Amino acid sequence: MIERLQTGTRMSKIVKHNGTVYLCGQVGAGDTVAEQTRDCLSRVDTLLKEAGSDREHILQAIVWLSDMADFNEMNEVWDAWVPLGYAPTRACGEAKLARDVLKVEIIITAAVAPIP
Template identity: 55%
Template sequence: MTIKRIDVGPRMSDIVIHGNTVYLAGQVGEGATVTEQCRSALAEVDALLAKAGTNKSKVLQTIIYLSDMSTFGEMNAVWEAWVDPANTPARATSEAKLATPDYKVEFIVTAAI
């Protein structure tokens, strides 16, 4: 199977496609709150999935990192408004120290084409 990389940088690619599977680099958003960062990051997920030729209805798995697990409900409110309710993916959420203190949430998405 071929491997296609899109938006390749010195440390990572934004998108890697292997066969019919799309892997996105971790996505963080802009804003001061978890809600704002979730909305921003998930909008970027939508854009990257479209660039790869797929969409959120084909998301297979999402791993979500929160800098503070007390914001789980806030993140879920945005997630539930975004996710395709007929095609919810496998999902895991955990607390982690993110790349900078400004980041409150990060999404790692795997999807089918």
């Protein structure tokens, strides 16, 4: 069974299938890559919670930066956000993002967290 949450005409923000959570690409507000990354990851936290998952269950992250010169600044925020011992697989590359003001976009795939 496929479950779609926060579904619009163009996309769903969350899709769940066979115990896996797929989030649409998340961007954040702010002037710097650090601010945008913090806001983006806060949005990821909110969506993961709604989907029944959390940071410790992230399987993969794909990070797009509008400029690879921002790699270290983004990583400072990322490294503080990922729980120690729970780093997912990750790819990071440079891409032209949907709007010129965007500096980072993150796409997450996670496992549904077991119910305690």
